[in-house]
Amino acid sequence: MEDLVIIKYNAGNIQSVLYALERIGVNALVTDDYEKIQSAKKVIFPGVGEASSAMRYLKEHKLDTLIKDLKQPVFGICLGMQLMCAYSEENDTTCLGIFDEHVKKFIPSAGADFKVPQIGWNNIFNLKSELYKDVPENSFCYFVHGYYAALGEHTIGTADYIQPYSASLHKGNFYGAQFHPEKSAKAGEQILKNFLSL
């Protein structure tokens, strides 16, 4: 049985996640093998890309039902977290439905104050989960995204860009982060360590 697997699919910055885990002394297996994902102790579901093509790929490879039925701790990152939501406005995509929250498009405000996608470091607050143990309120994390998950009952961390939204979600064994812990310096390393200690 693998301790940690990273789900391999067509939307990845998988290498960055692997290197970040290496830096904290953890090796992970990158795989799309059904059995190996199902039997792993923990699963990371990364992702950078577009929602509809990612969902299509997951369905074609029967990974959609697999992910929904996982019982071990699962951590969705960026697009991974958005795909775990109910629905994304990005190309009108029905997602996995683990979290009830909907994913909406950032609408730029008038003038040049807010650009879309949001790219850069933003603070996360209202942190309430063991995922954020020893992570101070208003820690800065690295975000790159044009769509956001609205606030909802599963929100365990908030960020503010144009309006407040879910920086992080949690329901049962499923966790999600809109930002990239693998690229978020010390705060990100702590969050990855916390996930591995769940």
Next chain:
Amino acid sequence: MLCKRIIPCLDIKDGRTVKGTNFVNLRDAGDPVELGALYAQQGADELVFLDITATVEKRKTLRELVNRIAHHINIPFTVGGGISSVDDVSALLQNGADKISVNTAAFKNPQLIQELSKEFGSQCVVLAIDTRKEEDGEWYVYLNGGRTKTEARCVDWAKQAVDLGAGEILLTSMNHDGTKAGFALDITRTLATQLPVPVIASGGGGTMEHFVDVFEQAQADAALAASIFHFKEIAIPDLKGYLQGKNINIRPV
């Protein structure tokens, strides 16, 4: 609140970090792996790696070096130089790059931007523009590491590239590069206020006050510099502290 970014840039030639003035007179600035790791540790918000000889000498970016740097840094990592295809980008992402920057190849074949943004997402595609202000007062696009002038206006090319899917613009003023006389505030402001994507200002940063100017007056989303960091004229923690003192949103070190 989203922060303004401070981005050290490693210009790489033959595996070493180099830096010139107005794109010529290169001098050695150290080992890129050591510098990259140091900057990440000091609180840099991102690292840019440009293989400045790749296009000219028709070499592919030094993937192995990218891989070594990527292992050592826990911040976003953008790689450019000699990228002209989806395969080039795949190979760099496989070696730990988070974003790539395209320049000459994208100008010669704008379709490349569309292909890359479709394949990897706009957030992955940074368009680098080297521009020079000519006597007629217009900013023109230069190619091949500043060696080849084009008749294209910087602002027109930037807009076209964003329409094609570029997610960020890395704007280098050749008039200012290496001079330490301040960033090109006029063209940076033009792009930063007219484009819907972030603009990284590059070229000319020499004092901490220059960074205040480029963020406040020119409204740049990020500022990139090389020699002042490499030669330890300004330390990143000092710069960030100074900017915070000026009430600019900065990620604390």
